[in-house]
Structures are given as structure tokens and as C-alpha cells.
Amino acid sequence: MRDAWPWLALVLLGAYHGINPGMGWLFAVALGLQEKSRKSVLQALLPIALGHAVSIALVVAIVGGVAAFAPPRALRTGGALALIAFGLFKFIRPRSHPRWVGMRIGKGELALWSFLMATAHGAGLMLFPVLIALPASARADHAAHLHHVAGGGSIARDAAAVLVHTAAMLFVMGAVAIVVYEKLGLAILRKAWVNLDLVWAVVIVATGVFTLFT
Amino acid sequence: MPLWNPDPTFYPSARLAMQAPAERHAFVSALNPKQKGSADAICVVDVAPDSPTYGTVVGRVEMPNEGDEVHHFGWNACSSALCPYAPHPHVERRYLLVPGLRSSRLHVIDTKPDPRKPKIVKVIEPETVASRAGYSRLHTVHCAPDGIYVGALGAPDGNGPGGIMVLDHDSFEVMGRWEVDRGPQQLAYDFAWHLGYDTLLTSEWGTPNMVENGLNPELLVGGKYGHSLHVWDLRKRKHLQALDLGAEQQMVLELRPAHDPTKAYGFVGVVVSIKDLSASIWVWHLKNGAWAIKKVIEIPPEPADASKLPPALQPFKAVPPLVTDIELSLDDKFLYVSCWGTGELRQYDVSDPFNPRLAGTVRMGGIVSHAPHAKGGELNGGPQMVEVSRDGRRVYLTNSLYASWDAQFYPEGIRGWMAKVDANQEGGISVDPEFFVPFEGERPHQVRLEGGDASSDSYCYP
Numbered sequence: 001m002r003d004a005w006p007w008l009a010l011v012l013l014g015a016y017h018g019i020n021p022g023m024g025w026l027f028a029v030a031l032g033l034q035e036k037s038r039k040s041v042l043q044a045l046l047p048i049a050l051g052h053a054v055s056i057a058l059v060v061a062i063v064g065g066v067a068a069f070a071p072p073r074a075l076r077t078g079g080a081l082a083l084i085a086f087g088l089f090k091f092i093r094p095r096s097h098p099r100w101v102g103m104r105i106g107k108g109e110l111a112l113w114s115f116l117m118a119t120a121h122g123a124g125l126m127l128f129p130v131l132i133a134l135p136a137s138a139r140a141d142h143a144a145h146l147h148h149v150a151g152g153g154s155i156a157r158d159a160a161a162v163l164v165h166t167a168a169m170l171f172v173m174g175a176v177a178i179v180v181y182e183k184l185g186l187a188i189l190r191k192a193w194v195n196l197d198l199v200w201a202v203v204i205v206a207t208g209v210f211t212l213f214t
Numbered sequence: 215m216p217l218w219n220p221d222p223t224f225y226p227s228a229r230l231a232m233q234a235p236a237e238r239h240a241f242v243s244a245l246n247p248k249q250k251g252s253a254d255a256i257c258v259v260d261v262a263p264d265s266p267t268y269g270t271v272v273g274r275v276e277m278p279n280e281g282d283e284v285h286h287f288g289w290n291a292c293s294s295a296l297c298p299y300a301p302h303p304h305v306e307r308r309y310l311l312v313p314g315l316r317s318s319r320l321h322v323i324d325t326k327p328d329p330r331k332p333k334i335v336k337v338i339e340p341e342t343v344a345s346r347a348g349y350s351r352l353h354t355v356h357c358a359p360d361g362i363y364v365g366a367l368g369a370p371d372g373n374g375p376g377g378i379m380v381l382d383h384d385s386f387e388v389m390g391r392w393e394v395d396r397g398p399q400q401l402a403y404d405f406a407w408h409l410g411y412d413t414l415l416t417s418e419w420g421t422p423n424m425v426e427n428g429l430n431p432e433l434l435v436g437g438k439y440g441h442s443l444h445v446w447d448l449r450k451r452k453h454l455q456a457l458d459l460g461a462e463q464q465m466v467l468e469l470r471p472a473h474d475p476t477k478a479y480g481f482v483g484v485v486v487s488i489k490d491l492s493a494s495i496w497v498w499h500l501k502n503g504a505w506a507i508k509k510v511i512e513i514p515p516e517p518a519d520a521s522k523l524p525p526a527l528q529p530f531k532a533v534p535p536l537v538t539d540i541e542l543s544l545d546d547k548f549l550y551v552s553c554w555g556t557g558e559l560r561q562y563d564v565s566d567p568f569n570p571r572l573a574g575t576v577r578m579g580g581i582v583s584h585a586p587h588a589k590g591g592e593l594n595g596g597p598q599m600v601e602v603s604r605d606g607r608r609v610y611l612t613n614s615l616y617a618s619w620d621a622q623f624y625p626e627g628i629r630g631w632m633a634k635v636d637a638n639q640e641g642g643i644s645v646d647p648e649f650f651v652p653f654e655g656e657r658p659h660q661v662r663l664e665g666g667d668a669s670s671d672s673y674c675y676p
Contacts, residue, residue, distance in 0.1 A: 021298075021301050022301050022302070026298040027298040027299060029298070030298035030675060031298075033675050033676050034410050034475065034476055034676070036476070094216065094302060094304075095300075095383070095384060097300070099300070099361070100299045100360065101299065101358065101359060101360050101412070101448055101449055102412050102449040103298075103299070103409060103410055103411075103412060103475075103674065104410075104411065104412045113299060186226035186227065186675050187226070187230055189220065189226055189296060189303075190219070190222070190224070190225070190226075190230075191219065193219065193220055193303065194218055194219060195216055195217060195218050195219070195304040197216070197302060197304060198216055198218075198304070
């Protein structure tokens with residue numbers, strides 16, 4: 001049971017990323033409204049999820065790579081400090097990300113946009129404490145015992161982490177996009193859109209602090 | 215400070231913005247025509263009918279230098295902050311960016327906490343503008359999703375090309391020149407965009423050297439002032455197409471794209487045709503993948519006794535309408551056209567943009583008619599800058615164009631005023647006899663309404 005919490009956390013963070021208008025559902029709705037077609041909303045979701053997944057996978061790979069040679073404590077501390085620094089930066093400059101203008105874009109560009117936004121906002125970084133807490137797979141466990149290498153050979157587990165997170169993100173993003181497009185309308189943005197940039201920065205700093213002291 | 219909810223003045227669509235509460239203050243740029251001793255100002259006019267100071271100037275902030283020629287200005291942030299590709303709407307619509315059209319100096323004015331006590335918080339000097347962007351004579355200001363865009367008439371030496379520079383929307387620092395490939399474009403004036411089509415448009419007046427010493431009759435007769443519209447790729451910052459209206463169509467000025475981002479058309483006004491002194495309105499539109507332009511309104515000159523005309527117009531024995539500003543209501547239904555020469559404001563129903571219908575007209579001032587206002591008496595100058603409230607019910611007018619041109623068309627000297635016209639939503643306009651703001655010794659130009667107006671914001675959603 002203790003092993004289940006990181007997976008649950010990946011799902012919850014996926015839902016959190018999915019509900020953030022800046023991560024893609026709003027773009028999907030905008031494309032649907034521009035084309036006056038629900039199909040356009042749905043067609044935008046997969047490329048956005050794909051870009052998000054690649055950004056997450058990048059962080060997973062980096063953490064895995066560093067874990068292959070760095071001692072666990074150093075990895076934990078380094079990651080925690082990176083999180084705190086990044087969170088503080090996002091707090092001061094929430095709007096800092098690659099400048100993007102443009103509505104008329106293809107599926108590939110949409111995925112690229114999603115990758116850039118997820119990366120610039122530190123979506124993957126936010127998963128750091130969960131990633132280092134993921135239970136190693138049986139084989140990796142075995143290998144780790146033999147060679148003292150944590151995280152090596154656990155590609156299946158890492159891929160599962162990316163998939164679980166992205167699936168949750170896609171599900172929530174899709175649900176919000178369709179409900180807003182079909183039922184609520186965009187007026188909801190004026191009241192219900194709390195400052196997720198601020199929450200996001202606080203979450204990242206808190207995650208860093210949590211990682212540092214656990 | 216970041217906000218917890220989006221700024222309440224941001225609306226996803228123009229349709230929703232029409233439900234905004236009525237404005238309570240208007241910010242008006244006021245030119246001081248005296249060359250020495252006093253500076254230009256931004257004035258705050260009380261436009262709340264329930265206020266004891268309704269219809270009077272209740273605040274002002276003077277520029278730190280003389281001779282700026284404040285003209286157009288705009289907000290640091292607006293509804294475009296809700297655009298889906300860079301949505302960060304938890305910022306305030308708070309700062310007015312006020313360029314000096316002559317000085318090229320850019321002022322950042324804080325309108326909070328008290329809109330009646332605006333303060334200058336930052337000044338960008340012309341040297342900085344010149345070294346970072348290569349531009350000069352700053353004109354139009356628009357808040358884009360990715361920064362603040364500022365149009366410029368020309369280069370520091372007073373020649374072309376004019377263009378657009380981009381400011382960071384947090385620090386207001388000049389980031390640089392917008393254009394990557396300007397193609398044949400040299401002349402500049404206004405700019406606007408269709409966010410739903412990743413398309414930017416620019417219009418043409420003249421270089422600083424062509425306009426600063428007054429309207430040059432030789433250039434005019436030679437068709438040398440701007441007569442084209444330029445279409446740009448907003449993403450790639452590349453010139454795509456020049457739409458030439460014909461050399462006789464002199465000075466293609468204010469651009470008013472449809473507010474609904476799914477509609478690919480907009481209106482532009484031409485000041486004067488050298489063939490017959492008429493003014494005209496054209497519609498640009500997307501047709502089979504390319505942009506095209508078509509004349510949809512022509513306003514003829516009015517015959518006049520030569521003795522009542524300024525020297526420049528006497529040979530023609532007629533007053534040109536001189537369409538110097540136009541404005542489109544947020545529902546894309548009514549187009550307001552000011553005829554600064556004849557002293558007329560026209561309201562067109564443009565529900566069908568290719569077949570406009572004249573829905574209403576009022577007269578105020580005018581070169582010959584000097585049509586009076588119930589409260590202001592006989593007026594000079596004419597309806598010039600037009601601003602429409604977000605709900606489309608109130609239209610604010612001011613009467614000064616540009617100092618050196620004012621002197622040619624109204625040689626007796628413009629006496630500054632601001633007036634208000636009430637608009638019937640079924641069509642029809644009437645002058646509000648109670649609202650009249652005289653600007654003694656100053657000349658008002660652009661009006662910006664607190665919370666936004668019909669030309670301050672752009673929208674990414676229909």
C-alpha cells in the first residue's frame with residue numbers, strides 16, 4: 001500500500017496540470033470556437049497531451065540518468081534546491097516562457113507549443129519528489145542490489161510514470177475542454193480562473209522544501 | 215501585485231465585453247499648442263452621470279517635458295491576456311503608455327489607486343527607442359498577448375521606414391523592432407490584427423519629414439502620401455501583401471478590424487481623394503486565401519463660398535469631409551466615421567460590411583458650418599477622434615487632429631472640446647446636450663475609457 005502513493009500522486013498532479021488553462025484545454029476550446037467545431041476541440045487534445053508527455057519524459061530521463069551515478073542524498077538535495085529556485089523565479093516572473101503568438105497552427109506545432117509551455121512552467125520538475133519515491137521494478141531492484149545503481153534499468157517503470165501522469169492530464173483536460181465548450185462558455189473564466197500561476201509557484205517551492213526535509 | 219482572479223475588465227470575447235458596466239472616467243490626451251512654457255497632459259474627465267463633477271476635468275498629469283505632442287495611447291494589458299497560447303490574465307489593466315508623437319518619448323502612467331490622480335512612473339527617452347528599435351515618432355499602442363506593440367511613423371532622421379517596436383509587458387523595456395521582413399513597406403501609421411488569423415495590418419500616412427511641417431500640397435497632389443495597406447504574418451513577422459488603394463487615395467489611416475476573431479474583415483478610412491476631395495471607407499477581407507480590399511463608402515465634399523475657406527482650400531470652392539478617424543462598435547454592427555472637415559459624425563450600420571447603410575448623422579463644428587453645441591455654443595474644429603463605450607451606447611468625440619495640420623484647416627486656432635453622442639442600438643445618434651467639456655488653451659485628441667473601450671482590446675474568442 002505504501003508503494004501506491006507515488007502513483008496516486010502522479011495521477012493527481014496530472015489532473016492538476018490538466019485543469020490549468022495554460023497547459024492546453026483553453027487552447028483546444030479556442031481552436032474549436034474559431035473553427036466552430038467540437039471536432040477541432042477533440043483533435044487538439046492528443047497533440048497537447050503528447051507535447052506534455054515529452055516534457056515530462058525529459059525530466060524523468062534526466063532524473064533517471066543522474067540517479068544512475070549520483071548518490072541518492074545528493075540527487076534529492078540538488079533536485080530540491082532546483083525546485084525551490086525555479087518556484088521562486090516563477091513567483092517573480094510568472095509570465096516568463098517562450099513568446100508565442102499564433103492560433104493557426106498544425107498538430108505538430110501544437111505539440112511543440114505544449115512541450116514548450118510544460119517545460120517552461122516546470123511541469124515535469126514538479127513531479128521530482130514523486131519520481132525519486134517511485135518503487136523500483138523487481139528487476140531494477142535486483143540490479144540495484146547487485147550494482148548499487150538506483151533507477152538503472154527501470155525503463156518500464158519510468159514509461160509507466162509518464163503514461164499514468166499524461167493519461168490523467170489528458171482525461172481532465174479533455175473533460176474541462178468539452179464542458180466549457182459545450183455547456184459553460186468562456187464567461188466562466190472571469191470568475192473561476194484563480195491565479196494558478198501563483199498556486200503553481202507555491203506548489204513548486206513547497207515540493208522543493210518537502211523533498212529537502214524528507 | 216498579481217491578482218487572485220483575472221482583471222475584471224478582461225473579457226474573453228467582445229460579445230461579453232458589451233455587458234461591461236458603464237465607464238466612470240475617460241482619459242484624454244491634451245496637446246498644449248503653445249511652444250514654450252507648458253507641457254502636454256493626460257486629463258481625466260468624469261463621465262459618470264451620477265457624479266457631482268460629471269462632465270468636467272477632475273484630474274490631470276503633465277508630461278515632464280515640453281513639446282511631446284501627446285496623441286494616441288493605450289493600456290499595458292487588456293483582454294488579449296486571456297488568449298489561449300499565453301494566458302496570464304492575473305495582471306492589472308493599470309498603466310497607460312503615452313507616447314509623444316513629435317518627441318518620441320514614451321511615458322508610463324499609473325492610473326491606480328486613484329484614477330483621478332494619475333502619476334508618471336517611468337519615462338523611456340527617444341534615444342533608447344532609437345538605439346533599441348531604430349524607430350521614432352511613436353503613435354499607436356496595443357496590448358498584444360505576448361507584449362506591448364507600439365507603432366512609429368519613421369526612423370530617427372525623420373525618413374522611413376516606420377514600423378512597430380515591442381515592449382516587455384512587465385518591465386516596459388523596449389525589446390526591439392518587430393519586423394523580420396518588411397518587404398516594400400516604408401510608410402506607417404496605424405496597426406491592428408486579426409488574432410484568429412495570425413494576421414497583422416498596417417496603414418500609411420507619411421514619414422515624419424512629410425507631415426511634421428504641415429500637409430505638403432506638392433506631395434498631396436503628387437499622390438506621395440500613403441495609399442496602401444500592408445498585410446503581415448503575425449507569427450513570422452513577415453510582410454505578405456500590399457493592398458494599393460490607388461495613388462489618388464491619400465492617407466490611409468485608422469484600421470478597425472472586426473472584433474470577432476472568426477471574422478476576417480475590417481474597415482479603414484481614407485482622408486481625401488485628390489480626384490474629387492471625397493473621403494472613403496474601404497473593407498479589407500480574406501478572399502480565397504488572399505487579402506483583398508474594396509471601397510464601400512464614399513463621402514463627397516460640400517460646396518462652399520471661397521471666402522469662408524482657409525487659403526489652402528479656396529481654389530476648390532468646397533470643403534473636403536476629411537475622414538480622420540473611424541471606430542467600430544464591439545458587436546461589429548456600427549461604424550462611426552468622423553468628418554473633421556465638414557464637422558459631421560456619421561453612424562453606419564455595417565452588419566453587412568460590404569453594404570453599409572447610413573443610420574445616423576450629427577453635426578458639430580466644421581470648417582465652414584461651425585455647427586453649434588447646445589452647451590458649448592458655436593464650435594470650431596470638428597469631430598475627430600471617436601471612442602465608443604464597450605456597451606456601444608455612448609460615443610465620445612474630440613476636435614483636434616495634429617498641431618501643424620490644425621493650423622492649415624482651422625487657421626483661426628482650434629478651441630479644444632470634448633462632446634458625447636448617444637447611440638441608439640437600433641440605429642440613430644443624437645448629441646447629448648448636457649455633456650460638453652471645453653479645453654481652454656489645450657487641444658484634446660485620443661480618448662481612452664477606464665476599463666477599456668471599443669478600440670483598446672483585442673479578443674481571441676468569438
